[in-house]
Amino acid sequence: MTTATHGRVPAVSDAFYEVLEETACQAYVMALKDIPPDVRRGLAHAVERESSERAVAVMRTMLEAIELGDRDMLVCQDTGIPIYWVRIGTAAFVDGDRIRQAIETGVRRATLETPFRSSIVHPVERVNRQDSTGEGIPVLHFDFEPGIGHLSLLMMPKGSGSENWSFLRMLVPADGDEAIRSFALQAVVEAGGRACPPLVVGIGLGGSSDQCVSLAKIATARPVGQRHPDPKVAAFEEALLEDINTLGIGPQGLGGDTTALDVHVERAWTHNSMNPVAVNMQCWRGERRRARIAYDDLSVDWGYWW
Amino acid sequence: MVIELTTPLTEEVVRELRVGDQVAISGTVWGLRDATLIHWQRQGFEFPVDMREAVVLHTQPNVRREGNRWLPVCVGTTTSQRMDRFTRPLLERYRIRAILGKGGLSPDSARAMAEHGSVYLAVIGGAASVETLQIEEIEAVYWEHLMPECLWCFRVRHLGPLFVAIDARGANLHQEVAAEAQRRLEGLTASAGGDRQTAAKAGARP
Numbered sequence: 001m002t003t004a005t006h007g008r009v010p011a012v013s014d015a016f017y018e019v020l021e022e023t024a025c026q027a028y029v030m031a032l033k034d035i036p037p038d039v040r041r042g043l044a045h046a047v048e049r050e051s052s053e054r055a056v057a058v059m060r061t062m063l064e065a066i067e068l069g070d071r072d073m074l075v076c077q078d079t080g081i082p083i084y085w086v087r088i089g090t091a092a093f094v095d096g097d098r099i100r101q102a103i104e105t106g107v108r109r110a111t112l113e114t115p116f117r118s119s120i121v122h123p124v125e126r127v128n129r130q131d132s133t134g135e136g137i138p139v140l141h142f143d144f145e146p147g148i149g150h151l152s153l154l155m156m157p158k159g160s161g162s163e164n165w166s167f168l169r170m171l172v173p174a175d176g177d178e179a180i181r182s183f184a185l186q187a188v189v190e191a192g193g194r195a196c197p198p199l200v201v202g203i204g205l206g207g208s209s210d211q212c213v214s215l216a217k218i219a220t221a222r223p224v225g226q227r228h229p230d231p232k233v234a235a236f237e238e239a240l241l242e243d244i245n246t247l248g249i250g251p252q253g254l255g256g257d258t259t260a261l262d263v264h265v266e267r268a269w270t271h272n273s274m275n276p277v278a279v280n281m282q283c284w285r286g287e288r289r290r291a292r293i294a295y296d297d298l299s300v301d302w303g304y305w306w
Numbered sequence: 307m308v309i310e311l312t313t314p315l316t317e318e319v320v321r322e323l324r325v326g327d328q329v330a331i332s333g334t335v336w337g338l339r340d341a342t343l344i345h346w347q348r349q350g351f352e353f354p355v356d357m358r359e360a361v362v363l364h365t366q367p368n369v370r371r372e373g374n375r376w377l378p379v380c381v382g383t384t385t386s387q388r389m390d391r392f393t394r395p396l397l398e399r400y401r402i403r404a405i406l407g408k409g410g411l412s413p414d415s416a417r418a419m420a421e422h423g424s425v426y427l428a429v430i431g432g433a434a435s436v437e438t439l440q441i442e443e444i445e446a447v448y449w450e451h452l453m454p455e456c457l458w459c460f461r462v463r464h465l466g467p468l469f470v471a472i473d474a475r476g477a478n479l480h481q482e483v484a485a486e487a488q489r490r491l492e493g494l495t496a497s498a499g500g501d502r503q504t505a506a507k508a509g510a511r512p
Contacts, residue, residue, distance in 0.1 A: 054326070054469065058430055061467055065433035077368055077382030077434040116379060117368040117454050126341070161385050161408075161431060180512050182495045189491045192484045194385050194409035196431045205512055235510035243494055247487040252431055253409060254469055255483045265512055283432055 011093040012295050017102045019298045020151070023291045024106025027155035028082055029114055031289040032074050035066045036304040038223035039200075039286035042261035046198060055256025059198070062251070062284055075285055079116045080157035082107045082138040085218065087306070089148030092295040100140060103153075107131070107138045119160070141214070152292045152306060156221055162199065162283040165191035168213055171275040180205065180277045181240060187279040188244050188260070193253010196283035199260045200224060201244065204278035207268035216280035219264040221288050223305050228265055237263045251284070261286070308466065313361050315403040317423040323470045325477040329427060330466030334445070335406065337365040337458030339384060343392040345452060353457060354448045357400040363429070364389055364407035366454050369444065376444045381460070382434025385409045386426070397422040410471055410480025420476030427468040428479070440465045 040063070047059050069075040084103055088094055111118050111132040118132045132138075145152075167187040171179050184203055191199075204215030227234035241263040250256025261284070270276060292301040311319065313333030323329065336357065338346075346353060367381040386407030393415035396402045403424055405411070408431035419425060429437065446459040471479040 054328075057328070057467060058469075061430045061433050061436055065430075065435045068435035068439070073435040073438065074368065074380035075435050076432045077366065077380045077438075078384070078432075079368070114379075115368075115370055117366065119366075159432075164385070177512050185491055185494060189484070189487045192409070192487065193428075193480055194387055196408070203512070232509055232511045236512045239510045246494070247490050249483060249487050252428060253480050253483055254428060254471065255479070267512070285432055 009091060009093050015298060016094070016293070016295065017098050019293055019300065020099065021102040021106045021109070023293055023300055024084065024103040024153065024155070025110045025113075027153065027289045027291050028107060028110035028157060030302075031155050031157050031287045032076070032079055032116070033069045033072060034289070035069055035075060035285050036223065036288060038225055038304065039261065039284070040066060042224035043198070043284065046258040046261065050257050052250060052256035054254055055250045055258055058251040058254060058256075059258065066285075074116060075287075076159060077117065078159035078161060079111070079119060079132065080159045080287075081120065081163065082132055083141075083156045083158055083217075084138055085141045085143070085154040085221075087143045087145050087152040089145045089150045089152075089295065091147055091149040094151060096142070099151075103138055103140065104133055107133055149296060150292050150294045152290065154221060154288060154290045154306065156288045159196075159283055162195040162281045165195040165281050166213070166216075167279040168209060169277055170209065171277055173273065173275050175275055179275075181236075181243075183277050184240060184263075184279050185243060185247070188249070189247060191281060192249055195281045197249055197253065197260065198251055198258045198284050200282040200286050201240075201260050201263045202280040202282065203263065203265045204276075204280070205265060205267040206270035206276060208270075209276055211268055212276040213278040213280065215266040215268060216278035219266040220280055220282035220286075221305070222264045224262045224286065226305075233265050233267070237265055310464070314359055315361060317401075317403065320403050320423055320425050321474045323425050323473050325470050325473045325479045327470040328466070329468045329470060330464045331361060331404070331406075331427075331468065332463050332465070333461070334361065335460045335462050335465065336360050336362045337367060337381070337460055338362055339364060339366045339455045340388055341452045341455035342449065342457050343389055345449060347392070351395060351399050355446075355457075355459075357402070359401050359403050361404045361406065362396070362402055363460070364405070365458070367458060369454065376447055378438050378441045378444060380434050381438045381441055383408045383429035383431055383437065385431070386411055390415055394418040397424050406465075406468065410478070413478065413481060416472045416476045416478040416481070419472050420474055423474050425470055425474055426472035428471040429468055437465065
């Protein structure tokens with residue numbers, strides 16, 4: 001309910017939700033076909049530096065697969081768990097329930113109209129609705145942008161190959177930050193070739209346990225080569241990337257210098273008796289797409305990050 | 307150099323392959339995955355077709371129906387680890403000559419491959435667009451009720467690049483790389499606070 005104390009803002013038109021549904025649908029399909037430019041640059045750069053001939057051959061095949069995506073093919077058969085981060089500008093009133101419905105319908109349409117495989121099943125019965133939806137799926141995260149006149153969404157189709165290698169540890173404060181580094185390195189070694197390297201390694205620090213894992217996930221969506229704004233964290237990311245790339249796991253775990261394309265850390269403050277760390281990994285494709293829908297003219301601006 | 311293989315693969319040809327060799331396959335490759343193999347186990351380890359000395363691929367394809375045929379939309383390779391436990395039974399029952407997958411198989415599977423004369427060929431995971439164009443036709447589909455985790459019969463042409471990651475002597479490339487990574491990890495974490503810490507950028511803190 002809009003009240004005088006909160007100020008009165010105009011509500012978006014019904015057409016907004018239609019545009020949102022279409023945008024959520026397109027974002028899913030585009031994420032599967034159009035690999036982000038920062039990931040392409042990261043891979044191309046890695047090919048130049050790589051000393052293993054086999055690793056170069058593997059990454060050249062990856063670049064070839066990306067080019068086929070530009071010719072309207074799905075790059076990977078795993079169309080993933082659909083995840084959307086939504087940032088609602090507060091310059092207009094938007095109905096949250098209708099946002100949820102529009103995105104769900106968009107996911108369903110992307111799956112049935114493209115068409116592509118639905119990988120979403122009941123966790124016990126393993127029943128598949130064949131439309132990439134289910135209880136709690138698509139995964140939706142909501143946030144707000146004060147006074148902003150648009151809604152932004154960031155879509156990530158998360159494949160199981162990398163998602164199956166997700167880690168959380170509730171370290172204690174006395175473990176310090178060295179334990180954070182060790183835990184991240186151990187996670188990368190444990191995943192080995194199975195998480196589909198070269199990876200983008202996302203590290204969540206602090207918060208509550210669920211928040212920590214969530215931070216690790218959004219960290220994997222930050223563009224390759226983009227550093228954390230805090231210079232100390234940025235230096236940690238660079239040092240850890242260097243360490244990971246001395247492990248020799250290489251593309252697909254077949255050996256080489258390129259195990260990760262980047263390492264990203266996201267953090268929240270935490271309890272004074274907690275020191276949680278989470279590691280989430282994104283496979284070499286780094287699939288994601290961002291769209292921004294203006295409340296006034298319903299125009300859609302496309303990108304790859306906020 | 308790329309070694310071109312054509313199915314059916316003989317034990318003799320398979321035993322010549324060495325870890326690290328780059329190969330490509332033409333002929334018949336059978337697609338299967340988690341649910342396919344769970345179902346196979348429930349059926350008393352019987353497939354509805356003769357799979358003796360076949361080549362199998364760990365996959366769950368995106369397909370579309372046209373008339374009574376299935377056409378490939380996007381066919382890629384999935385993580386083999388989940389199906390690892392079925393490797394030995396598959397080799398014992400059918401003497402499967404090659405398993406195509408990604409991410410590698412366990413030491414026990416490598417031993418089974420040495421015993422039965424079989425290889426594990428690593429596909430470039432995630433590069434399904436490349437793989438899809440190498441599939442000429444979906445020749446048959448069995449156990450359609452498991453869609454999309456059915457038993458798929460693909461006719462392929464120059465499927466690859468594939469890298470021999472377990473050979474018929476039991477050498478296991480993924481395991482070798484993992485063991486070396488573990489050794490290097492111990493070096494990296496043991497030297498914390500010492501050389502490594504100073505080598506890392508000054509002021510680096512999460």
